Amino acid sequence: KAGVTQTPRYLIKTRGQQVTLSCSPISGHRSVSWYQQTPGQGLQFLFEYFSETQRNKGNFPGRFSGRQFSNSRSEMNVSTLELGDSALYLCASSSGQGAGTEAFFGQGTRLTVV
Amino acid sequence: ILNVEQSPQSLHVQEGDSTNFTCSFPSSNFYALHWYRWETAKSPEALFVMTLNGDEKKKGRISATLNTKEGYSYLYIKGSQPEDSATYLCAFTLLSGATNKLIFGTGTLLAVQP
Numbered sequence: 001k002a003g004v005t006q007t008p009r010y011l012i013k014t015r016g017q018q019v020t021l022s023c024s025p026i027s028g029h030r031s032v033s034w035y036q037q038t039p040g041q042g043l044q045f046l047f048e049y050f051s052e053t054q055r056n057k058g059n060f061p062g063r064f065s066g067r068q069f070s071n072s073r074s075e076m077n078v079s080t081l082e083l084g085d086s087a088l089y090l091c092a093s094s095s096g097q098g099a100g101t102e103a104f105f106g107q108g109t110r111l112t113v114v
Numbered sequence: 115i116l117n118v119e120q121s122p123q124s125l126h127v128q129e130g131d132s133t134n135f136t137c138s139f140p141s142s143n144f145y146a147l148h149w150y151r152w153e154t155a156k157s158p159e160a161l162f163v164m165t166l167n168g169d170e171k172k173k174g175r176i177s178a179t180l181n182t183k184e185g186y187s188y189l190y191i192k193g194s195q196p197e198d199s200a201t202y203l204c205a206f207t208l209l210s211g212a213t214n215k216l217i218f219g220t221g222t223l224l225a226v227q228p
Binding site: 004050056090103104106 | 118145146148150155156157158159160163165203205207213214215216217218219220221
């Protein structure tokens, strides 16, 4: 069974640009969550999608958005990039509909904003 | 603000030593506690998901316990090996509807010297 795939693995963008990251979950998983990790911080929850609907949202500005397609693949978009958006972005997929379900993570996309 | 505290922040041990880490979380509205192992350049890997007070889980030399009334979990590694070197993360999910949102601690970095 293929794992969670994130593309691209690395990105360098300039301040003010926008970026789109992609996540393909494990086949059959309908929940995809996104997390941000910056130096010295734990993984911070961005949002969760389930069956193409945003089910939960973290405390991030509106520049961070996402969507999920009918095949459960998800994209995350960051507009008007700032230097502070430089981070590792991880996505996680789950099969279950509720809390307590094991989450499987991708290897992440390392975004550098210069 | 919902906080997860992990201690120690880092730990250096010799091969063969046994170690333990602590994870503290808010005990109200608790639903599940997750432990992950995160090796450099890899994806976080789920170790355990625990929901019941008094739960104990074991996988090889690694075990974990859960106390939901006082809001803590311990992770034990018996006879540490160099391949155990990683960051160990704990996260909890809230009893608040159908969501897979994980609230993470900042992790314990374990280095095992041969």
